[in-house]
Amino acid sequence: MSLQSLLQSRLAAALSKVGIDAAIGIVTPAADARFGDFQSNAAMVAAKVQKKNPRELATSILKYLQVEDLCEPPTVAGAGFINFKVLDSALSDAVNTVRSDACLGVSPVPNPKTIIVDFSSPNVAKPMHVGHIRSTILGDSLSRIARHLGHCVVTDNHIGDWGTQFGKVIYGWKHLLNKESLEMSPIEELVRLYREVNALEEHDPAIKETVRGELVKLQQGDAENLEIWRQAVALSWNEFEHLYDLLGITFDERLGESFYNDALGPLADRLLSQQIAKESEGAVCIFFPDIPALEDKPCLIRKSDGGFLYATTDLATMEYREKRWKPDAVWYVTGAPQQLHFEQVFAVGRKMGIATDLRHIAFGSILGDDRKMMKTRSGENVELGGLLREAIERALTVVAEKNSNLSKSEQEEVARTIGLGAVKYADLMQHRLTDYVFSWEKMLSFQGNTAPYLQNAYVRICSIFRKAEVEGIGIQSGSISISEPAERALALQILKFGEILHAVLEDQRPNLLCLYLYELADSFHHFYEACPILKSEGGIRSSRMELAGVTSKVLKTGLGLLGIGVPERM
């Protein structure tokens, strides 16, 4: 049991003795170190309910609070805060427990759930660009964390492998294809076809009609068009896979839109016959008279020309997932602009009797220097592949300059870890709902609150251990003993790791983990400045080495949960 939960259970016991609901007895790390190590606002919360004086209530709680083995006598401060200053011995014990725990103090969730995480979802025949970064990185990190806490996670890449763009691609393939370009860089060639046909259509209605015809033929199962479609999908996926490999991201499933094609018609018919949907203006749609926000916002599932829509596919997907996995939750990691769409689709899901916890994990847009949204359709898109290559190149320049001792291949490997880490961290550290300004400078800066800063903290610890080995310094006692303020601060920060991952999953916000790791690295640097490690001796040296060792494990694990690797040297 962690120190924090230990204090909490003691507090709960005291609360019940004074007739307060024990559930109120929450203990949190102190907001300000001057007031101690942990605090509880329980007296103030209870005072509100019981309409009593919070300070008096706190004082009476203290009479029953038995924590003398864990901390100094608790005090009442301010409006009724109860403050705890943990004993060095108890703190040492707690850190030692984390040190010898394979999970580093993280306890698994008591009731594991089956969670489907739907993320990344690039469109075939289009390059992945900055717009896909957030979904991909956020979804990957959330999946890792959920899995780490014991949930059963299914990651699914719901790629856009079916849609109106294929009319243009097929027409282009038949009339304008450059096979050499297709072999060299398939997506680039597919995009070129798409754009050129798009331009042709503008000026020539006849071509527009032919393009439409190609799409209809594809949808009706025309062999030639299907084959072209299959190749386009395969070629695109090939390129996506290179990027996922580079990013270290894998999916359990890759069930794209095309997978659900056959289910769309029957689904629409069923919804009609169940009177969930009805015809209106030639289209099939679902109305929500009982939901005020959606009263005038029907959800269309079949066009008047018989074609199906985004929502139809999503509903079919939802149904399939229910049947196959019986999930407790489904997380859709897509941009905030799609909020209305998911509100509708979820509402339809409930009409269909789906009780699963469906969640839209929305995120804000990435903005350009002009503070305007980077649009997908128009203007220049920054391609993800190019962006990652540039990040790695810039990292390589810095690595070569800072540490020329490394061999060429080591430098390249380190640069990959640093460059990719920098990109991922720059995205994950933001609150997911806020828009943020994309900046090469910021993303690739190796100063301040960045991945390289955290990686560097890890590397420093590695180098301490390397030096210890060279000098024949071993760890004697194997246990940690806390006494200095900087050691206390670091130890307390290490203990927080057990809580932070659960907090991240509450609201699907990895930025809290980023913040935590940054503060951990910060605490370590303070410790490193204030407390000589190898230069001290005996038990102190041994203890400090161990403390540094735990720090490095938490850093590595925490970064790993963000999908970020650590080098041993840099």
Next chain:
RNA sequence: GCACCCGUAGCUCAAUUGGAUAGAGCGCUUCCCUCCGAAGGAAGAGGUUGUGAGUUCGACCCUCGCCGGGUGCACCA
């Protein structure tokens, strides 16, 4: 017109979900490498949290009204 999201230091962003004197990074001003890696550390300047009310012991956070920005709203995804 309706709905949703966002307004916090010069800039980019946090704030343990209602807690104590609102914190970081970049930039700016001073220091610290004969010392376990300076991709670092110490100190400083910088704020009426868009605005006006309300709720209570206590509000960046909750309620309502304004102002400003963004996004979405029947046959694209």
